[in-house]
Amino acid sequence: MPQIIFLLSLFLNFLGPAPTVNVACVGDSITYGAGMANREKNAYPRILQEMLGEAYAVNNFGVNGRTALHRGDYPYTETEAYQQALKSEPDLVFIMLGTNDSKLQNRRHLADLDADYRALIRSFQELKSDPRIVLLLPPAAAFLEDTSSIWDPVIRQQIKPVIQQIAYEEELELIDLYPFFSERPDLMPDKIHPSSLGAARIARRLYETVKMERKLPDLxxxxxxxxxxxxxxxxxxxxxxxxxxxxxxxxxxxxxxxxxxxxxxxxxxxxxxxxxxxxxxxxxxxxxxxxxxxxxxxxxxxxxxxxxxxxxxxxxxxxxxxxxxxxxxxxxxxxxxxxxxxxxxxxxxxxxxxxxxxxxxxxxxxxxxxxxxxxxxxxxxxxxxxxxxxxxxxxxxxxxxxxxxxxxxxxxxxxxxxxxxxxxxxxxxxxxxxxxxxxxxxxxxxxxxxxxxxxxxxxxxxxxxxxxxxxLPNLAIVPQPAAEYRSAAGWPEGCDWHCNHEDINRLLSNSTEVDIVFLGNSITQGTGGQRESVTYQPGQEAFSRAFAKYHWINAGISGDRTEHLLWRLQNGPYREAHPKVMVVTIGVNNFAHNSAAEIADGILAIDRYLTAHLPETRLIISGPLPTGLQPDSEQRKKYEAVHEALAAELPSDHYYPIGKEWLLPSGELHPEFFSKDGIHLARAGYVAWAEALQEIVDQLMK
Structure with a gap:
């Protein structure tokens, strides 16, 4: 048997690694990532790369201010990025242009848009790589009122129909991004460019497109x-x-x-x-x-x-x-x-x-x-x-x-x-x-x-x-970095999600004999610890007292969902830190995005990863803490459904559904333990949580 395995490995090495799928993201400043926090890590092509993994090479060929029009003020086809996109011999091309063509100085050339856009498409169709081409209709600019600049009525009434007509005649795929932002001014801080959170939405939609199984319509x-x-x-x-x-x-x-x-x-x-x-x-x-x-x-x-x-x-x-x-x-x-x-x-x-x-x-x-x-x-x-x-x-x-x-x-x-x-x-x-x-x-x-x-x-x-x-693809199990950037998340000004990820990695890398790592979202983040990137620490006193005899690290990041935690585990020094115990409290931020079954699958994926890669670490998988102020609320129903699934699937020595004892006899959340949003813990809640965890940790440490 060892000889067979050796010969098989030689054969696979001879074949070489699996071919990489080259993805070219062609576009303007929206593709480039202008105006967003930490563009290099948060532009949608970068997030898409992280989601797709090593089998793909996603390249950002976006250039600020560029037009599809050849006679526009800044034509995309005159850029070095365009030439590099062609030279990359892509297998898949996403094209998102048209926003800047709506500017006043470019509108006089809109009669050329059809021919110029087709010429751009044709330049990729003629490549030896014969790429799959997907046209992205530009996002809404509905919140911008300057009619001499980018103007939403022109995008909606003149530019979108031209691109749709081209897709109709050329039988090219389309993705309409316009609705994604039509009622979400919060995702467009400057009224034109998506924030990093908006870019993450685009990346998730394109991930679906790349991974969805397709067949020709031969009915x-x-x-x-x-x-x-x-x-x-x-x-x-x-x-x-x-x-x-x-x-x-x-x-x-x-x-x-x-x-x-x-x-x-x-x-x-x-x-x-x-x-x-x-x-x-x-x-x-x-x-x-x-x-x-x-x-x-x-x-x-x-x-x-x-x-x-x-x-x-x-x-x-x-x-x-x-x-x-x-x-x-x-x-x-x-x-x-x-x-x-x-x-x-x-x-x-x-x-x-x-x-x-x-x-x-x-x-x-x-x-x-x-x-x-x-x-x-x-x-x-x-x-x-x-x-x-x-x-x-x-x-x-x-x-x-x-x-x-x-x-x-x-x-x-x-x-x-x-x-x-x-x-x-x-x-x-x-x-x-x-x-x-x-x-x-x-x-x-x-x-x-x-x-x-x-x-x-x-x-x-x-x-x-x-x-x-x-x-429906379950993105709760697809590892991906988060794109949160707002200081309201409890971070100092200028510190985003990646700043927090790096702060945690620093603590893990500089530590020896780590006893406990607390993994989770804003609730865990609130325990404080030695985190330099956390400004709101309502649980610091309770956790410092309960775990004074242990070396513990707070690895919670506000807003994190199961998919973000999976990515952090795969891209951080958790294995090298060799923690004795890991406490995982995650899932509540998935409630607005995923079904109970999907959330449970995300938590189970975390458990499987930790079991495989940190086999000697004892796990305390809590899932989400109680949520939903009333027992008949949709939040509470989803919470109960998630835990029902976890109880059926998680190993009994991993599953610790902490917090159910904090409910009043009526089923309502204890008002002293929880904030008014029915999600976050008050200081008394942190005390109860620390005491419950301390009892379990002490037992596991023995």
């Missing part, structure tokens, strides 16, 4: 669409308008298909608030629509949908479909799902009609629509209004069935909706489903009426659908 549907229908450009994607089974229909194809050929089926209002649809096309979903607008989800509408579904599955699409219904579209998606539950992957309903007595009848608090009410009664075949009002087949009447079917449900609704009142539709259905022990996710928009639908930044909706198909 029977593709051939069928090439032979019939009226072609149209749907935001850069190939669309066809055609008649299927006698109904007006539309089908939009992605540039490539995701495994299983997933699709989203829109019920009504084609093209309205398309953010979610575009984001799913980016990820390999087909988008389809067939018009049953005047049938109000009646049995006839369900029959038409049955026929359309059969034609789509025969053409190669998945047998399970994600349903999307806005307003009156809610009736058809729910009625069809109840008739065909095994065919439904998920339901996304947006300000949906769920009871025709509410709309169009207007028998509740809404105004209704008399003309539509007549059409609705006719579609269902009711002889009179009394018969219609006695009908108990509306979606709100089917809560028990929906709860039992366990179809993933997401509703987005305006709480001030006077057309389709929330309380009579989504609110009522959600209440009944939960009473039956079922689950439904709701995103309720305060002060918003029936319009606008959807979310400008559709990530929560997109992730919901990806999760339903088992396609």
């Amino acid at each position: 029977p549907l593709r051939k069928r669409l090439s032979e019939s229908g009226e072609a149209f450009n749907y935001h850069g994607y190939q669309g066809k308008k055609l008649e299927i089974n006698g109904r007006e229909s539309r089908i939009v194809q992605p540039k490539w298909t995701a495994p299983g050929n997933p699709w989203v089926w829109r019920a009504r209002f084609w093209g309205h608030e398309p953010q979610t649809d575009i984001a799913l096309l980016e990820r390999g979903f087909h988008l389809v629509y067939t018009d049953v607008a005047g049938l109000f989800g009646s049995p006839e509408a369900v029959r038409i949908w049955d026929d359309f579904y059969a034609s789509m599955v025969t053409a190669g699409l998945s047998e399970r479909v994600a349903l999307e219904g806005m307003s009156r579209g809610g009736l058809i998606i729910y009625n069809w799902a109840l008739a065909n539950p095994e065919k439904v992957a998920a339901i996304y309903a947006d300000a949906p009609v769920l009871d025709f007595k509410s709309w169009p009848a207007g028998k509740g608090t809404g105004k209704g629509s008399p003309n539509d009410w007549k059409k609705c009664m006719a579609a269902y075949g009711f002889e009179n209004e009394a018969e219609a009002l006695a009908y108990l087949g509306n979606p709100v009447d089917q809560a028990a069935r929906l709860a039992a079917l366990e179809i993933p449900l997401l509703h987005v609704s305006g709480l001030a909706d006077e057309v389709v009142p929330f309380a009579e539709n989504t609110g009522l259905l959600a209440e009944r489903i939960r009473q039956q022990g079922g689950a439904i996710r709701t995103i309720n928009k305060e002060g918003i009426g029936h319009h606008p639908h959807s979310l400008k930044e559709p990530t929560p909706i997109v992730n919901f659908i990806l999760e339903a198909y088992g396609m």
Whole structure:
């Protein structure tokens, strides 16, 4: 056996290391990282490099102020970075230009943008490396008011459509970054350039693009669409308008298909608030629509949908479909799902009609629509209004069935909706489903009426659908550096996340006989210790007293999530320090970004890494400390779900769910132990935490 292993190693050495995938990030100051803290480490190409790892070489070819226009004030094609990008013979090229083309002095040349942008693309297409090319639509500049400078209306109305038309004709991939920043001025401190936190968002999205499994759209549907229908450009994607089974229909194809050929089926209002649809096309979903607008989800509408579904599955699409219904579209998606539950992957309903007595009848608090009410009664075949009002087949009447079917449900609704009142539709259905022990996710928009639908930044909706198909990547297990930079994190001015990482590494490197390393986020950071980079230390006194006889190091960094801690462990001298005990308290900062299962997987990945690389270190894995002021809060529910998963998977001698004893008999967080945010510890909480840990550490040290 040793001889076989030796020969195998010789063979692998002969083959050489695995080839590196060269990635070229082409762009302007947004790619370069202008204006952000610690650009060299926080520009999105650098973060992407850290996420992708050694098998990739990600190069930043961004140059400040550059235009795609050849006659712009500072053309990108005249830069040394452009020449270096070509010489790098990339396997993958991300191109993000157009922001500076919106400046007043460049607008007079916008007629050239199509030709100049195509020439730039062609220069990469002609390389021997034959790279995959992905066009990035520039982020929003919606917060800048100087119309002579970069101007958002020009980006949105003139530049984006040109790039989308090129992508449509050249069949190039697109990623729309515009929505990412359209409502997030906090991620654009100077109103133009993303902060390091904004750059991290871009990097995570591009990581998905690089790693997502793709296949060519070689379905029977593709051939069928090439032979019939009226072609149209749907935001850069190939669309066809055609008649299927006698109904007006539309089908939009992605540039490539995701495994299983997933699709989203829109019920009504084609093209309205398309953010979610575009984001799913980016990820390999087909988008389809067939018009049953005047049938109000009646049995006839369900029959038409049955026929359309059969034609789509025969053409190669998945047998399970994600349903999307806005307003009156809610009736058809729910009625069809109840008739065909095994065919439904998920339901996304947006300000949906769920009871025709509410709309169009207007028998509740809404105004209704008399003309539509007549059409609705006719579609269902009711002889009179009394018969219609006695009908108990509306979606709100089917809560028990929906709860039992366990179809993933997401509703987005305006709480001030006077057309389709929330309380009579989504609110009522959600209440009944939960009473039956079922689950439904709701995103309720305060002060918003029936319009606008959807979310400008559709990530929560997109992730919901990806999760339903088992396609949502778990970034909580992908090691990556954080990009936090703000002094509000408890750091001195000018000290960012990397400064803290280096401060911890210094302590580890300069220490001998380390007894304890406390790993975590801001809660752990608050224990103070010898950290020079921490200004807020509410737990210093309690931890110094409890662990006075030990040499301990505080390795907590504010804002850290599981993925950041994984990266720190792999890029810091933790193994060389040989700590006797490591205390890991992590996960609460993942709550806004990940499901309970994903968070638990991130914590388990940390445990596996430590077990493999520090086998003689005793581990105290706490997961997140209690959070959520009330026992029925979403924070508390996620906390409980994370710990349920950890209890089932972690070795019993690693798992220490500290803090459950700090809850009041009512289930509320102890007000003396926790701050008002229901997350961070007060000084009394640090005392309780130190005492609980001291007992465990003393026992392990024996």
